Amino acid sequence: MSAVFNFTFVPWFRSVAPYIHMHRGKTFVVAVAGEAIAAGKLPAIAQDLALIQSMGVKIVLVHGFRPQVNEQLRAKGHEPRYSHGIRVTDEVALDCAQEAAGQLRYEIEAAFSQGLPNTPMAGSTVRMISGNFITARPVGVVDGVDFQHSGLVRKVDAAGIRRSLDAGSMVLMSPFGFSPTGEAFNLTMEEVATSVAVSIQADKLIFLTEVPGIALDPTRPVDDENAIDTELPLDAAKKLLATLEPAQRPSDTAFYLQHCVKACEGGVERSHILPFAVDGALLLEIYVHDGIGTMVVDEKLESVREADVDDIGGILQLIEPFERDGTLVKRSRTEIERDIQQYTVVEHDGVIFGCAALYPYPEAATAEMAALTVSPQSQGQGDGEKLLRRIELRARALGLDSIFVLTTRTMHWFIKRGFQQVNPDWLPEARKKKYNWDRRSQVLVKKLK
The missing domain is CATH 3.40.630.30 (Gcn5-related N-acetyltransferase (GNAT))
Incomplete structure (x- = not known):
């Protein structure tokens, strides 16, 4: 082993130690956009999450499936429909969502089951628990648009999630909920993650998304790392939201920011928007001082x-x-x-x-x-x-x-x-x-x- 490697590795490992100690025993809700999985990022994300869990962090993983559902719809000759930034879920879209969720759950569980030698997953044991933790209600008719099987979170089984986390499992959640009558509703990944984070009073809510963060100047496109507002106090985030049009697409500044603000207002001290395009974005945000992406932080008084x-x-x-x-x-x-x-x-x-x-x-x-x-x-x-x-x-x-x-x-x-x-x-x-x-x-x- 070269002396140069020793010289660089030892100071680096020592520098991350305070963050390992700081986060041990904490609870993170990590929301991964379906676009990340479609882009082939799942193996690396699974490895990083397994590593983070091995250092004592309790993790709830919420996956999205926008591109996967859209692909299923087009394969059946249907075009995706959205209104107010929410999918209009008819019978065909509901079937597609259920198929996509099942396939993604299979892929995610497989990714966390790997244990090949000479990989970050070697020797890891990640037990995943999923279930009907979400009670949902219909969106209904809004401005004349019937959202049919699209729903909103009514209640989160926080006690059940905590029991699973305390038993050492990682909790996996799809953007689905069920009514007391057994009816299935298609939810948004962003709302599920935010509602869960608030309900279990998570220490962090992390969105791993297709956008790099919140731009210092929201009127201009983000073209380099200097254009990202790395830390946004809650009050400043709320003022920024008040100046923005309602979000319709994930690329809109308000799309993820509104959920970060809601989480912080609900008692989650820190919410993050990270780019999945950057390899190791989760590790960089959690274990490096400067981090990456945007963190919305509730500074209280x-x-x-x-x-x-x-x-x-x-x-x-x-x-x-x-x-x-x-x-x-x-x-x-x-x-x-x-x-x-x-x-x-x-x-x-x-x-x-x-x-x-x-x-x-x-x-x-x-x-x-x-x-x-x-x-x-x-x-x-x-x-x-x-x-x-x-x-x-x-x-x-x-x-x-x-x-x-x-x-x-x-x-x-x-x-x-x-x-x-x-x-x-x-x-x-x-x-x-x-x-x-x-x-x-x-x-x-x-x-x-």
Whole structure:
């Protein structure tokens, strides 16, 4: 085994350990679009889910089947019909949905039963449980459209799902529900996954979809990773939804976002939209700091936002003790007032508990993160992480390649979060001229691309 491999593998494995510990015992609802299975992604997704479960995560897997049902319909000479973003399920479509669900269940169970040597499934034992966990009701007639056998979730057997998860099984759910009279209804994968996540109070709801996430500018197409809003607070997501037309297609911004918002409002702290086109998207989102795709997060009463002039007093009060003991360079009220648009703050009930500033150097494709401060009252609760993620998001939106910090006392905190130490000569020329050689601050850089 090469020394180079050892050198790269060991630090990587150590870097993911905190996330393994963090997620052990948690419950995730993972919704996989039928398009992912049609694209041949099922074997890799099954391997990743088996790996995640082996690290102590309880998983409910909900599959979609839009393309599979459409294929069955066309084979029978029928065209798919939709209205209000929901399939109109007549007798033929219901038969096609039942056939597609049966075939997909067979394929999914087969994928999780593999155990070939020299594959990620070697030695794995994944027991899958599925059943009538969903009670449904008809959509009925909406705006003159009779949806026939299309349904909505009426009730989720949360206790039954939890018992299966606690027994060590992975729960597999198709987008079907049944009425108390035994009538079958075709549901949407998105609604089933959201309803289940809320009912069992899952820790995460994850959509593995044909879209890469929510664009920073929803009016423009997503054309690269910098165009993705990697973390969207619930309030911001709700405001965005209010500006959008009702979703009709999965490619519409509101299509998955509306379900993420509903889940967060129902008590699921984090909801994710990930691209199945990226190999290992689930692993990248769960076990890597920066993740991939978009995460909608319920910050409860706490908000992370850009600062305004009303925050100047709170920022001064927050950073003053750290300036006094030499942790931070002293900044005057005039400086902060001049640069207030560069600041991001963490606010709770009207009180500023954290702040950070971003000073771009576009000529060098980098920016300085300065004045990162968290109140002693809330240290250790993740506010520093939230500020760092927001600063990274702002820097990516500017098309920058990296961010850097100057610090004398908190070097290890930054190194744990992907920063690397460099020589002060690395600094952009404009910043190098202001570098205080007497203070001897360490310079640390984090690449964003």
